[in-house]
Amino acid sequence: MSKATSLQELSNQNEFIGRHIGPDAADTELMLKQLGLDSLEQLVEQAVPESIRLNEAMKLGGAVSESDALAELKEIASRNKVYKNYIGQGYHDCHTPLVIQRNVLENPGWYTAYTPYQPEISQGRLEALLNFQQMIIELTGMDMANASLLDEATGAAEAMAMAKRSNRVNKSTVFFVDEQSHPQTIEVVRTRAGFFGFELHIGPISDIAKTDCFAAYVQYPGTDGEVPELKSLADALHSKDAQLIVGADILSLVLLESPGAQGADIVVGSNQRFGIPMGFGGPHAGFFAFREAHKRTTPGRIIGVSIDSRGKQALRMAMQTREQHIRREKANSNICTSQVLLAIMSAFYAMYHGAEGVKRIANRVHFATKVLAAGLEKQGYKIRNSSYFDTLCVEVDDRQQALMQRAVDSGINLRAVGKNAVAVSLNECTSEDDIKDLLSIFAGSGFSDVFEKLEDLAASIEAIPPALLRKENALQHQVFELYHSETDMLRYMKRLESRDVALNLSMIPLGSCTMKLNATAEMVPVTWPEFGKMHPFAPLDQAQGYLELFEQLEAMLATCTGYDAISLQPNAGSQGEYAGLVAIANYFKANGESERDICIIPSSAHGTNPATAHMAGMKVVVSPCTIDGNVDIEDLKAKVEQYGKRIAAIMVTYPSTHGVFEEDIRDICALMHSIGAQVYVDGANLNAMVGLAALGEFGGDVSHLNLHKTFCIPHGGGGPGMGPIGVKNHLAPFLPSHPLQEVKGTKLENGVISAAPWGSASILPISWMYIRMMGKEGLTDATRYAILNANYVAEKLKEHFPILYTGKQGRIAHECLLDLRPLKASSGITEEDIAKRLMDFGFHAPTMSFPVAGTLMIEPTESESLAELDRFCDAMIKIREEIADVESGKLPQDNNPLVRAPHSLDDMLEEWDRPYSREEAARPLPYLHDHKYWPYVNRIDNVYGDRNLLCSCPSIDNYADEV
Numbered sequence: 001m002s003k004a005t006s007l008q009e010l011s012n013q014n015e016f017i018g019r020h021i022g023p024d025a026a027d028t029e030l031m032l033k034q035l036g037l038d039s040l041e042q043l044v045e046q047a048v049p050e051s052i053r054l055n056e057a058m059k060l061g062g063a064v065s066e067s068d069a070l071a072e073l074k075e076i077a078s079r080n081k082v083y084k085n086y087i088g089q090g091y092h093d094c095h096t097p098l099v100i101q102r103n104v105l106e107n108p109g110w111y112t113a114y115t116p117y118q119p120e121i122s123q124g125r126l127e128a129l130l131n132f133q134q135m136i137i138e139l140t141g142m143d144m145a146n147a148s149l150l151d152e153a154t155g156a157a158e159a160m161a162m163a164k165r166s167n168r169v170n171k172s173t174v175f176f177v178d179e180q181s182h183p184q185t186i187e188v189v190r191t192r193a194g195f196f197g198f199e200l201h202i203g204p205i206s207d208i209a210k211t212d213c214f215a216a217y218v219q220y221p222g223t224d225g226e227v228p229e230l231k232s233l234a235d236a237l238h239s240k241d242a243q244l245i246v247g248a249d250i251l252s253l254v255l256l257e258s259p260g261a262q263g264a265d266i267v268v269g270s271n272q273r274f275g276i277p278m279g280f281g282g283p284h285a286g287f288f289a290f291r292e293a294h295k296r297t298t299p300g301r302i303i304g305v306s307i308d309s310r311g312k313q314a315l316r317m318a319m320q321t322r323e324q325h326i327r328r329e330k331a332n333s334n335i336c337t338s339q340v341l342l343a344i345m346s347a348f349y350a351m352y353h354g355a356e357g358v359k360r361i362a363n364r365v366h367f368a369t370k371v372l373a374a375g376l377e378k379q380g381y382k383i384r385n386s387s388y389f390d391t392l393c394v395e396v397d398d399r400q401q402a403l404m405q406r407a408v409d410s411g412i413n414l415r416a417v418g419k420n421a422v423a424v425s426l427n428e429c430t431s432e433d434d435i436k437d438l439l440s441i442f443a444g445s446g447f448s449d450v451f452e453k454l455e456d457l458a459a460s461i462e463a464i465p466p467a468l469l470r471k472e473n474a475l476q477h478q479v480f481e482l483y484h485s486e487t488d489m490l491r492y493m494k495r496l497e498s499r500d501v502a503l504n505l506s507m508i509p510l511g512s513c514t515m516k517l518n519a520t521a522e523m524v525p526v527t528w529p530e531f532g533k534m535h536p537f538a539p540l541d542q543a544q545g546y547l548e549l550f551e552q553l554e555a556m557l558a559t560c561t562g563y564d565a566i567s568l569q570p571n572a573g574s575q576g577e578y579a580g581l582v583a584i585a586n587y588f589k590a591n592g593e594s595e596r597d598i599c600i601i602p603s604s605a606h607g608t609n610p611a612t613a614h615m616a617g618m619k620v621v622v623s624p625c626t627i628d629g630n631v632d633i634e635d636l637k638a639k640v641e642q643y644g645k646r647i648a649a650i651m652v653t654y655p656s657t658h659g660v661f662e663e664d665i666r667d668i669c670a671l672m673h674s675i676g677a678q679v680y681v682d683g684a685n686l687n688a689m690v691g692l693a694a695l696g697e698f699g700g701d702v703s704h705l706n707l708h709k710t711f712c713i714p715h716g717g718g719g720p721g722m723g724p725i726g727v728k729n730h731l732a733p734f735l736p737s738h739p740l741q742e743v744k745g746t747k748l749e750n751g752v753i754s755a756a757p758w759g760s761a762s763i764l765p766i767s768w769m770y771i772r773m774m775g776k777e778g779l780t781d782a783t784r785y786a787i788l789n790a791n792y793v794a795e796k797l798k799e800h801f802p803i804l805y806t807g808k809q810g811r812i813a814h815e816c817l818l819d820l821r822p823l824k825a826s827s828g829i830t831e832e833d834i835a836k837r838l839m840d841f842g843f844h845a846p847t848m849s850f851p852v853a854g855t856l857m858i859e860p861t862e863s864e865s866l867a868e869l870d871r872f873c874d875a876m877i878k879i880r881e882e883i884a885d886v887e888s889g890k891l892p893q894d895n896n897p898l899v900r901a902p903h904s905l906d907d908m909l910e911e912w913d914r915p916y917s918r919e920e921a922a923r924p925l926p927y928l929h930d931h932k933y934w935p936y937v938n939r940i941d942n943v944y945g946d947r948n949l950l951c952s953c954p955s956i957d958n959y960a961d962e963v
């Protein structure tokens with residue numbers, strides 16, 4: 001019996017920490033013993049250089065239990081006021097089908113998956129993404145589409161860059177922007193254009209024909225509702241070798257003639273209103289569709305159709321060699337993490353409703369708008385736009401303020417346009433009562449009309465010019481007809497999910513990606529309506545809960561990094577890098593040092609770094625690494641000597657992408673500062689540091705943090721993510737701003753990075769919950785255990801595979817590189833063979849050939865228990881034995897379980913004539929008798945897919961051919 005004398009004593013306030021961190025006390029003891037250590041402290045002393053170690057605890061609160069943290073967050077959320085939003089401007093209320101919410105958005109089988117670099121174990125999300133591309137291709141009328149960008153505004157900026165990149169004939173540097181574009185798009189484009197040296201011409205679309213430009217961006221329909229005819233614009237642009245880029249509303253495309261059919265060259269937009277909550281700005285998927293001629297210059301990832309080694313149809317990311325990880329120079333863009341989970345949700349939305357269902361939704365929104373227009377006109381109001389889909393711009397003379405106020409008093413948000421007009425955008429959720437409420441507000445009295453009469457009037461309104469009505473229905477592919485019952489939808493989603501390996505199946509030891517626990521308690525608030533139903537441009541007095549959340553999270557992240565100020569705007573690490581370099585450029589501009597245009601980047605850098613430097617108008621100078629994998633400080637000194645005050649910044653990753661804490665980091669920072677340059681520390685690897693060392697403390701001026709790595713936002717199969725940046729005080733005045741919301745302490749001329757002022761606001765509760773539940777002790781322990789788990793794996797594997805780099809005392813940070821080049825020389829077995837073979841063991845491969853070709857980079861994270869680490873190491877050791885059999889000649893080089901991996905059920909069921917057994921192929925270790933994952937396809941042919949690029953859904957008949 002316990003002799004407790006208080007309830008408090010029996011409560012386990014810190015329970016969450018033990019749930020988040022894999023190893024328990026007994027495991028820890030065993031692991032330390034294996035490493036020849038007495039304590040975790042001793043390991044930290046050996047792994048983390050003294051020169052950077054913090055000597056006091058972080059100034060964060062203590063750990064809070066799951067239920068207390070949730071209650072606290074619920075209280076914060078309750079300060080958000082969920083009004084009816086008719087603000088529009090790219091964000092609209094909609095219904096998320098609950099079968100999709102529960103089985104995708106709230107399902108770890110989908111949200112904990114990684115970007116599908118290993119296609120054989122990602123066929124489920126690849127198929128869902130292919131469906132997304134098919135949906136976008138049909139709606140936009142274009143040849144091809146990618147698998148998502150971060151939002152509509154950055155999509156527009158990427159389109160601008162691509163239009164220039166792909167056009168060598170037109171020498172103009174002017175980019176035309178329709179003045180009816182959404183304001184956030186104009187500002188994001190303006191910021192990018194400045195660094196590319198483009199001049200923006202913002203004007204009415206009637207100016208396009210007479211403006212010398214290389215491309216024009218047109219909003220379809222315009223932000224105030226008008227539906228422009230695109231064909232004549234496309235013709236005018238094409239006649240001067242310029243391109244037409246269209247920013248399209250996805251729901252309107254169901255009814256409107258597609259931009260593709262009217263000659264558009266690139267079409268971008270947001271998938272938000274296809275079933276994704278507004279979430280105060282995100283996350284949503286930006287879509288991006290283009291002509292086939294653009295396929296090699298397009299940003300983002302494209303899912304393509306290929307075949308596997310049996311000739312069975314299989315999907316993969318097309319043209320993967322363009323991936324920024326691999327190709328440092330001439331990247332098409334810096335996009336890495338995109339918005340896979342949201343793209344998939346919207347594809348399911350279209351499949352669930354089908355062509356007819358989606359059309360009914362679009363028709364309903366459009367008809368509701370006509371009813372509203374009829375009622376307003378009856379009241380004597382003039383509608384400014386002569387055509388519309390869902391948005392009316394109503395002339396209200398001097399009554400604007402009074403009307404807006406009356407609306408707010410009734411819990412309704414309208415949008416002011418200029419001084420004398422009000423815009424109203426209707427949506428999928430708008431009901432008859434909502435229309436009556438709106439008409440009452442405009443009337444200034446109760447609704448006294450007869451609704452049916454208004455409907456009669458509406459039926460005779462022609463709000464879309466006949467020439468702009470879609471001739472051929474969209475969503476005609478069979479996949480949109482197959483899953484209309486909830487049972488069928490549910491089973492289809494489950495079927496796809498079961499083809500994939502995600503964190504709910506086994507550890508995903510991807511170096512540099514930090515695949516750690518995404519706890520349920522962290523995920524639960526994401527679907528609270530207090531967070532989901534908020535429009536990003538709603539008046540801020542309605543968003544006090546969000547503002548409180550931002551303020552608290554910013555303070556937490558500042559403490560974790562040693563920085564003074566945080567911007568939550570960037571939607572991914574790549575965008576954080578860009579925001580950081582923009583801040584640096586603006587800082588130098590303000591100080592009269594605009595001549596600084598060089599960014600030094602070590603050769604081991606993540607591919608996003610140089611791509612970002614180019615976007616920020618900087619020239620990249622690559623600095624080599626020493627044979628120990630560290631930045632070569634002597635070479636750096638020479639570069640400083642050579643380029644002097646032309647150097648704007650260095651971008652270093654810390655701990656390095658080689659998985660080591662470099663001893664010289666303080667000296668590197670000091671050297672750069674000695675010539676007035678800035679230090680950008682890529683903080684994607686923060687998981688090895690929180691609580692033990694701080695970027696801002698040892699010399700960083702600015703960093704991005706990947707909340708989807710260190711701070712537990714799940715990877716979603718390749719997004720969403722969040723890449724906020726931290727800066728020291730001197731850069732704080734240069735953080736990103738926004739045209740439609742006041743972002744405290746910023747000015748519009750700082751530039752705008754994302755469409756939404758606080759990026760993907762609705763997933764920030766995940767990181768808040770994590771930090772709150774871990775507290776300062778928990779977070780520091782997580783770091784210690786990330787280092788312990790990595791060193792334990794390195795210790796167990798080092799006699800089987802050489803570890804490429806270690807720190808001075810023989811320890812690594814949170815990840816390690818296995819050097820497989822010697823094995824390749826002795827056996828012909830490649831890192832790819834090992835990656836594929838791991839699938840037979842039910843594991844996702846570690847990061848392959850980054851940052852060094854011929855290596856695997858393992859990052860176990862703190863969340864894996866000793867049992868799981870051992871299981872993974874056993875698999876790796878078993879694989880090493882198989883390689884030994886190839887080396888010794890016991891197994892032929894071209895017919896062994898490695899080169900023929902992964903093994904599918906098809907392999908098992910056919911006649912067996914291989915020099916190894918079925919058992920060895922499929923169940924090489926005993927634990928596989930307990931649970932076996934079967935790869936859905938065999939090894940996929942990369943070359944075939946790129947030669948025959950197909951990024952839309954093949955006809956269903958192809959699927960029927962499989963067996």
Ligand SMILES: *Cc1c(COP(=O)(O)O)cnc(C)c1O
Pocket residue numbers: 335336337512513572573574575606608653657682684685706721722723
């Ligand atoms: C993941 C990563 C990035 C890019 O982050 P995204 O969110 O994918 O854009 C940049 N640098 C490093 C070192 C990374 O590991």
